[in-house]
Amino acid sequence: MTNYNVMYLRARPSFPHTKGQPVGCIVYDNEGKSAVQWQISILNPVDHFHRELSRSLAIGRFVERPYTVFVNGPHNKHDTIRAILREIAVDHSIPSRARRAASLWIKVNTFADIPTEVVEAVR
Numbered sequence: 001m002t003n004y005n006v007m008y009l010r011a012r013p014s015f016p017h018t019k020g021q022p023v024g025c026i027v028y029d030n031e032g033k034s035a036v037q038w039q040i041s042i043l044n045p046v047d048h049f050h051r052e053l054s055r056s057l058a059i060g061r062f063v064e065r066p067y068t069v070f071v072n073g074p075h076n077k078h079d080t081i082r083a084i085l086r087e088i089a090v091d092h093s094i095p096s097r098a099r100r101a102a103s104l105w106i107k108v109n110t111f112a113d114i115p116t117e118v119v120e121a122v123r
Contacts (some may be wrong), residue, residue: 004062005030006055007081009040009101013108020104023097025054027062030080034073037066038084042098082110 009033010020028038039062041054071083088094088102 004028006024006058008051008054009042009098009105011096011097011101012104020053020101022049022051023101025051025058026081026084027055027058027085028080029062029066030077034070035077036069036071036080036083037062038069039066039093040088040098042095045097078109082106 007026007028008022009026011023013020022043024040024042026038026040026100028036030036040057041057041061043049043054067087069083069087071079075083085102085105089099089106091099
């Protein structure tokens with residue numbers, strides 16, 4: 001069985017000093033290679049978020065049809081997540097609530113002194 005890295009996307013918090021509600025799950029396989037495979041599952045606004053179900057959906061999609069993003073040079077987990085979220089933030093085929101959550105993470109967690117670029121995304 002493959003070990004997957006899991007990250008939950010969160011919406012903007014309703015109250016200060018709180019975490020936002022989860023809106024999706026990203027599963028990715030980062031073995032230190034420049035090509036990182038990933039997949040996502042997004043919450044339908046009329047449903048309640050269930051971590052296990054969201055994770056299972058993302059893993060199933062990852063196995064069937066992963067997306068690939070390329071990261072320049074040596075990178076760590078933060079660089080990998082940032083590259084994936086940058087791809088999500090600009091991909092208009094992904095639901096807007098996921099794009100907003102990705103943009104929020106990038107805004108909060110990206111610093112100008114850490115340059116990592118997405119070179120190419122392959123679908």
